[in-house]
Structures are given as structure tokens and as C-alpha cells.
Amino acid sequence: MPFIEESDLLELHKDIDKAQIINERLLDQIKFKNKELKKSKIQRNVLAGVTALFLIGTLAITSFTAGLSSSSNTYENRNLLVSIDSLEAVKTRIDNLKQKNEELSLVNEFYMAKRFLQKEKIYSVQVKSFVDNNITLSAESLANTMFVKTNPFYSYSLGNFETLEEARSFRYQLVKMGFDDAFVASYQDGKRLKIEDPY
Numbered sequence: 061m062p063f064i065e066e067s068d069l070l071e072l073h074k075d076i077d078k079a080q081i082i083n084e085r086l087l088d089q090i091k092f093k094n095k096e097l098k099k100s101k102i103q104r105n106v107l108a109g110v111t112a113l114f115l116i117g118t119l120a121i122t123s124f125t126a127g128l129s130s131s132s133n134t135y136e137n138r139n140l141l142v143s144i145d146s147l148e149a150v151k152t153r154i155d156n157l158k159q160k161n162e163e164l165s166l167v168n169e170f171y172m173a174k175r176f177l178q179k180e181k182i183y184s185v186q187v188k189s190f191v192d193n194n195i196t197l198s199a200e201s202l203a204n205t206m207f208v209k210t211n212p213f214y215s216y217s218l219g220n221f222e223t224l225e226e227a228r229s230f231r232y233q234l235v236k237m238g239f240d241d242a243f244v245a246s247y248q249d250g251k252r253l254k255i256e257d258p259y
Contacts, residue, residue, distance in 0.1 A: 068237045075230045079219050082226075086180070101165050105158060112154050116147055181248045183227035183256065184217035187239050210252050217245065224256055231258065 184206050191213060206217040218234070221227040227244045234242045244256040 186217045188216045189213040
């Protein structure tokens, strides 16, 4: 195992901090997209609510007018009461559908954000590859690490960078620390696209 100098370790921490800032920018972009989606969802719900109220109002006025025109007939009075009861049922059903729509929208926003992140091309520095899936290296809590299946091996990479230059700089620091085999690779959709030129 190579020995890491304190200055190299500090530089490595700086690069990790820079990568975390990039991740925060991506999260801000996701939040912005989520706000846009939420705004369009609210507009859609308001339009659905107004339409439902219009239909309920029209139905109520029609029922009320029909009830007034033949108020002497008790049969029609019963129809009016049934219509009011059915309006309440329709209202309850609309409220239930709105709640389900909100829940589905939250799930949809999560998957859209995940797809948005996966579609971005990123660069990472591969430091090791294994024949077997070495679970100990791929903890969920570790930020800026990737453990990707690249047939027939599993590759372990450090850092998630927006630009190739940042990844090359990070690779250079790792090489100075003794990781001579480290190289930069580009990733998209959770798959390695290609090994990049180191210079």
C-alpha cells in the first residue's frame, strides 16, 4: 500500500471538497427542476379543481332548476336529493384522486431527478479493478465513489467531476501518492463510456 504524504492528503481532501461542491450544484439543479414540476402540478390541480367545481355547479343548478319546475311531483324531489348525495360522493372521489395524484407526483419527481443525474456525463478516476464484487469498498455512505461492473471486472473509482480537466488533476495527485495505475474514465447512465487520455 503506498504511503500518503500529509500535503498530498490535504490536496486530496481539497479535490473531494470540490467534487462535493459540484454534487451540490447538481442537487440545486434537481431542486430547480422539482420546483418547476411542482409548479406545473399545482397549475394542473387548480385547473382540475376549477373544472370539477364548474361541473358540480352546473349539475347542481340543473338539478335545482329541474326540481323547482316540478316541485309538486315528489318523485322528482327524491331525484334532487339523490343528485345532491351523488355530488358528495363525486366530491369525495375527486379529493381521493387529488391525494393519489400528489403521491404519484412525488414518486415521479424522485425518478425524474435520478434520471436527470444519470444522463449527465461525469468523469471519475479508476484506482482498482476486481474479479469479484468487493462489497466492502462500495458502502452507500461514501460520497464521490463509484463501483461499476465493467465486464468481466468490477471497477472502483474515486471522485465525480463535471470536467475532464478536474478529473485529470485528481488523477495526477493520486499518481503522486503511488497509485501509478490510476486512469480517468467517463461515465453516463451508470456505465463507463471510455477511458480518457490522461494528458
